[in-house]
Amino acid sequence: MSAGKKKKLDHIVEVEPRTESPPGMTIEIGSEQGIQKCGLVAIVGFPNAGKSTLLNALVGEKIAATSPIPQTTRTCIQGIVTEPRGQLILCDTPGLHRLHHAFNQLMVMTAKESILAADVVVWVVGLSPLPSKTDVDRMKRILSPILGDKPLVIAATRMDRPGGQGMIPELLEVESWGIPAEIVPISGLKKINLERLKDLLFTLVPKGKPFFDAEWYTNQSIRQLAREFIQEKIFRLLRDELPHQSAVMIEEFVEPEPPDSITRITGSIFVERPSQKAIMIGQGGDRISEISEAARKDIEKLIGGKVFLRMEVRLSPGWREDPRKLRELGYMPES
DSSP: OOOOOOOOOBOOOSSOOOOOTTTTTOOOOOOOOOOOOEEEEEEEOSSTTHHHHHHHHHHOOOSSSOSSTOOOOOOOEEEEEETTTTTEEEOOOOOOOOOOOOHHHHHHHHHHHHHHHOOOOEEEETTTTTOOOHHHHHHHHHHHHHHOOOOOEEEEETTTTTGGGGGGHHHHHHTTTOOSSEEEEEEEETTTTHHHHHHHHHHSSSSSSSSSSSOOSSSSSSSHHHHHHHHHHHHHOOOGGGGGGGEEEEEEEEEEOTTOOOEEEEEEEEEESSHHHHOOOOOOOOGHHHHHHHHHHHHHHHHTEEEEEEEEEEEEEEEEGOOHHHHOOOOOOOO
């Protein structure tokens, strides 16, 4: 079951509503009339930069998990924006972070492969606070060998913060990095300047016919999105190191058949140690019930129907280093 239906310039694109900016810092964006565009756009950045929030805002539907905890996104989540002028296939990627486990290596590899496959790359940069010089240099080292001649856009996010539209010093700091990219100040949360970002992306992607039907907004299945939503609730409700040591697997997904009107989902949450299992379950099962209930509500909104969700907490010591388990969880391709 699919969830899908329903050049080198150093300038800054104006924020909407328009505010006065220093001369030479704005550009006009246009698209070729009557020509359809279609391309893959990789959304990359460091953990917790706002990549998933941006994807959801551009698509207009919640398809990527979001939380204040870094590394909530673990795979490439694709969203689809279709307009008369063409189609953008947006790929939200795991944050580019330091490697500690085989699982972390897989996440970073997923992000790099998305950059290689993309027609345009969007680097999401938080303005508050700005990345350190060390992180900027690290991103340059990551992008340099794999970006090639692909267009790069810097989406400078968190313009929803107090005084966000007065962040000219921060934007000038981003411009001073000397990276050949358009800089678009945005807020995914408040949907500030998203139309200008889309205008720019449609200008940069190649000519081509849409790949997906117009009513699709993602190519992820309900099963895949259910896992995303459950993992999101773990990150949001636990808010410490434990979420990174947990993994969700959907083991059974049964769509309703008349006269039954309930989608039935059974899954497991894997953790590495007995103490983590106790925390995940909670006193009298209150924590796992809270996670399941919150996730169930999101899944019901997604499918527009009733859901029965049953989750079990299981032990899987060292799953982040176990290729067999990573393949079973769907994070590593079958060899």
